[in-house]
Amino acid sequence: xxxxxxxxxxxxxxxxxxxxxxxxxxxxxxxxxxxxxxxxxxxxxxxxxxxxxxxxxxxxxxxxxxxxxxxxxxxxxxxxxxxxxxxxxxxxxxxxxxxxxxxxxxxxxxxxxxxxxxxxxxxxxxxx
Numbered sequence: 001x002x003x004x005x006x007x008x009x010x011x012x013x014x015x016x017x018x019x020x021x022x023x024x025x026x027x028x029x030x031x032x033x034x035x036x037x038x039x040x041x042x043x044x045x046x047x048x049x050x051x052x053x054x055x056x057x058x059x060x061x062x063x064x065x066x067x068x069x070x071x072x073x074x075x076x077x078x079x080x081x082x083x084x085x086x087x088x089x090x091x092x093x094x095x096x097x098x099x100x101x102x103x104x105x106x107x108x109x110x111x112x113x114x115x116x117x118x119x120x121x122x123x124x125x126x127x128x
Contacts, residue, residue, distance in 0.1 A: 002085050002089070002124070004071060004075065005071055010064070011072070011075065011121050012121070013060065015117050015118050016114075017057040017060055018108070018113050021051070021057050022113065022114060054108065058105070061103070061107060062104045069104070070092060070095045070103075072117070073095040073099070073103060073107065074092045075120040075121065076110065076116045076117055077091050077095065077116075078091055078119075078120035079115070079119030079121070
């Protein structure tokens with residue numbers, strides 16, 4: 001059985017912060033990359049560096065341990081439909097392979113990030 005090794009309250013807090021940031025009128029992104037790279041991260045950071053909502057969300061994600069960030073990426077992919085709950089191990093392994101120090105901007109730059117996290121979390125809660 002798949003197990004989420006990330007505090008669910010932490011996930012809910014990140015969902016709330018992401019919704020707060022993404023619902024602002026001036027928040028739009030170009031096409032999302034498959035994996036965040038330095039260019040993408042620099043672009044997102046430069047555009048929103050002065051935004052307190054962005055800073056709070058980015059800090060919240062960056063304060064997580066790398067394995068927690070990996071779980072967050074895998075959870076987003078689960079909620080987006082890239083993986084099923086039965087493929088959770090594969091999602092985590094692929095997230096681990098693609099993890100880098102630009103992971104926060106990759107997540108933030110995903111337009112429906114909060115919705116995908118909420119859907120992924122719901123799948124875990126439904127299976128409990």
